Amino acid sequence: MITVLEPGRSTSLQDRGREGFAHLGVPHAGAADSLSLRQANLLVGNNEYAAALEMTLNGPVLRFEVEAVMALAGGRVDARLDDAPVPMYQSVAVQAGQTLNCGPVRTGVRSYLAVAGGFSAAAVLGSVSADTLARLGPSVLQGGETLAMQARRLQQGWYWRTPPEFRAQAVVRVVAGPHAEWFAAGTYDELLHTEFEVRSDSDRSGLRLAGAELTRASQNELGSQGMVSGAIQVPGDGRPIVLLCNHGATGGYPVLAVVIAADLPQLGQLRPGARLRFQSVSREQALAALQVAEQDLLHGLVTADRGLLAARSLIALAKSHPELRAAHLRVDGRQVRLRR
Amino acid sequence: MKFRYFGGSALLAEVASSAAAQQLRHALLQADIVGVRELVPGYNTLLIEFDPLILDMAKLERRLPKLSEQPPPAWEQREHEISVRYDGEDLQEVARLAGIGIAEVIQRHCAPLYTVAFLGFAPGFPYLSGLDPKLQVPRLKSPRTRVAAGSVAIAGEFAGIYPQATPGGWRVLGHTDSVLFDAGRAQPALLTPGDKLRFRPLP
Numbered sequence: 091m092i093t094v095l096e097p098g099r100s101t102s103l104q105d106r107g108r109e110g111f112a113h114l115g116v117p118h119a120g121a122a123d124s125l126s127l128r129q130a131n132l133l134v135g136n137n138e139y140a141a142a143l144e145m146t147l148n149g150p151v152l153r154f155e156v157e158a159v160m161a162l163a164g165g166r167v168d169a170r171l172d173d174a175p176v177p178m179y180q181s182v183a184v185q186a187g188q189t190l191n192c193g194p195v196r197t198g199v200r201s202y203l204a205v206a207g208g209f210s211a212a213a214v215l216g217s218v219s220a221d222t223l224a225r226l227g228p229s230v231l232q233g234g235e236t237l238a239m240q241a242r243r244l245q246q247g248w249y250w251r252t253p254p255e256f257r258a259q260a261v262v263r264v265v266a267g268p269h270a271e272w273f274a275a276g277t278y279d280e281l282l283h284t285e286f287e288v289r290s291d292s293d294r295s296g297l298r299l300a301g302a303e304l305t306r307a308s309q310n311e312l313g314s315q316g317m318v319s320g321a322i323q324v325p326g327d328g329r330p331i332v333l334l335c336n337h338g339a340t341g342g343y344p345v346l347a348v349v350i351a352a353d354l355p356q357l358g359q360l361r362p363g364a365r366l367r368f369q370s371v372s373r374e375q376a377l378a379a380l381q382v383a384e385q386d387l388l389h390g391l392v393t394a395d396r397g398l399l400a401a402r403s404l405i406a407l408a409k410s411h412p413e414l415r416a417a418h419l420r421v422d423g424r425q426v427r428l429r430r
Numbered sequence: 431m432k433f434r435y436f437g438g439s440a441l442l443a444e445v446a447s448s449a450a451a452q453q454l455r456h457a458l459l460q461a462d463i464v465g466v467r468e469l470v471p472g473y474n475t476l477l478i479e480f481d482p483l484i485l486d487m488a489k490l491e492r493r494l495p496k497l498s499e500q501p502p503p504a505w506e507q508r509e510h511e512i513s514v515r516y517d518g519e520d521l522q523e524v525a526r527l528a529g530i531g532i533a534e535v536i537q538r539h540c541a542p543l544y545t546v547a548f549l550g551f552a553p554g555f556p557y558l559s560g561l562d563p564k565l566q567v568p569r570l571k572s573p574r575t576r577v578a579a580g581s582v583a584i585a586g587e588f589a590g591i592y593p594q595a596t597p598g599g600w601r602v603l604g605h606t607d608s609v610l611f612d613a614g615r616a617q618p619a620l621l622t623p624g625d626k627l628r629f630r631p632l633p
Contacts, residue, residue: 112468112479113455114611114619115549214613224553225594226613268434268442311586313473314550314557318440340472340550348437351482376438377482384483410483412464 091155091238092205097231098150098192102220103211104202106139111215112316112339119221119336122294122358123200125254125387126164130204132391133161133181133248140208141218143231145201147361149192150231152203158184158239159206161248165198165256165359180249181206198256198359207242223295223336248393259365260356264347265373267322272312272344274305281322281346282368286330290362294336296323297357299366303328304346317341320349320357322368332357350376352383404428431498433491440479441487443494448547448559451476452624453502454494460503463490471548471623473557509626512591512606514540514582516631520570520601524584527567536631538562539603544589546625554593554611554619558627561589573599580605582629589629 104127107120121127121144128138143150149167162169162178169176169192176182176190178201184190195201211218214227221227266278286301304324317323321333323343332349333341334357349357350371360366371379388406400419408414408428418427431450434442445451451471458469458478465485470477480490516536525532544558561584569585574597577583581592583600590600593610610620621627 109467111553111618112470112477113549113623114553115551115555116553116618215618226553265435265437268436313475314548315442315472315475316440316468316470316477316479316550318437318477318479320437338551339470340548345436350437351439373435373438373487380438380483412484 091236093153093155094150094231094233094235094237095153095189096151097233098145099148100146101150101231102144102222103141103209103228103237104144104219105141105217107219107335108215108217108221108226115224115339116215116226117221117224117336117339118319119219119223119227119294120217121202121219122335123164123198123202123355124335124358125355125383126200126202126359127204128387129179129250129390130161130163130202131208132387133163133179133250134159134204134206135181135242135248136204136206136208140204141211142202142204142209143237145192145195145203147199148194149201149203151192152190152237154184154188154190155186155236156239157186160184160190161204162192162201163204163250163253164201165195167192167195167201169193179253181247199361200358205239207240210238210240221336222293223338248391251390251392256359258361258363259367260360261367261369262353262356263350263371263376263379264322264368265350265371265376267345267347269312269344269346272306272308273324273346274307277304278346278370280304281330282370284367286366288360288362288364288366292360292362294334296334296337297332297360297366299330299332304330306344312342312344314340314342317345318348320351320354321345322347322349334358350379352376352379400426431495433494435487436477438487439482440477441490441494443476443478443498445474445476445498447474448545449624450474450498451548454498455623456503456505457497457500461493461497463493472550473547505624507624507626508622509628510621511628511630512582512608513632514604514606514629516604518582518602518604520583521603524565524567524601524603528564530564535565535603538565539584539589540629540631542628544627544629546621546623546627547588548623549619549621552593552596552611553613554621556590556610556621556627558589559587561587567601569599570601573597577602578605580607580610582606
């Protein structure tokens, strides 16, 4: 169990989010930077989408009431465990009674704290994510509350080979959106040639951008339709909004472009004032980039236990080949088997 | 039917009617294609969101025309009755805009058998098609910061019901005690796309 001494600015439990309920108007929610969530979880031996704490701009102060293993990933925090600095992107042992003071998030916007075994909370529609738009799931952390954790054998000595860096400028890749005829000719090129600035009214639902007023060919209302994370919507005032994880299930503004899946995690780390550019790619390139990102994730985690890494490779293989029924690998004299 | 590419992980099918969107949705549910994550009906559209690492977009695209032409699989079509207290803050203004009396607004709002075209905006918020053309008035110029849960409202060609208190710009005709969304129920949303609905005035 963990006691929340100070909640931080906006700290919440997040996992993969709610899938399969968008047709009922339920947002996905989930981690704004899913890559950092997955890395934090992998570092403590969890399922990569186990619930972890997402902290925003200013982290919480937490007291561990039990022994645990934790890991921090995402935007850099100068966290201290009692008085000792805590390295990020590696698993760290915590003694019962120790206090973790996360402090301000120095780069990016959000940091993720995972504990071995994961946090446990009542799932709502299959997820414990705090949905800040539709108000589903737990609320953001409050001072004095306690967080339950799953009991789990603790393993240490994991670290990330090359931790990412978060900068105040980014280039993300997009593919052209579905509503080209709603825009004046050349508007997509204008999007690509503009350096945008992230506005301070951005949140987990979307990044609001300043830098250009994009020209719509029609001021009519688009019929409400299903939306995806990364969609770049253009309202009547021409100032684009990039939808993030906690966007509404449907929306009524035309979509000029869509940020590719591989680059979505970066969007969750752009703070107000950050500079953002868009680069156009094909759908084939978008898929290739996602495959590369998934490969990088598999190879980023480093541990002395090669058997565990082999098991992870097999799981990845099974994901990309749904027809695969069984496979095995021999590592250091041990057999690692996969069976469906 | 026409398809639009909605990024690398979704296709948007444009269909002729809300019924056609329901038909395609149920054909896809029945086909149970591995990698499909969401099937979201909208205004004469169906968004098909999928995991591109599992499902090849070209393959999905090839299958869709056939699926849309299939006779619709049988699915449960439910009919609901929603009791309304016609005490909404915009009742009088809607009557004025429509050039009719309040009694006629209520009568025209209760007459149709509505169809849940799709849900959106908030969990369980239904966009109900079938609104009397006389009642098709624009939404408020400036949205309210808070519309109470259970508000029965109209905007443009749709009728709707607010499941929870939210900001909103629809014109409120009345209120209902029906609980439209409760995440703790086996069926969290009272209404699902394709359901039929009638409003009944409370004395």
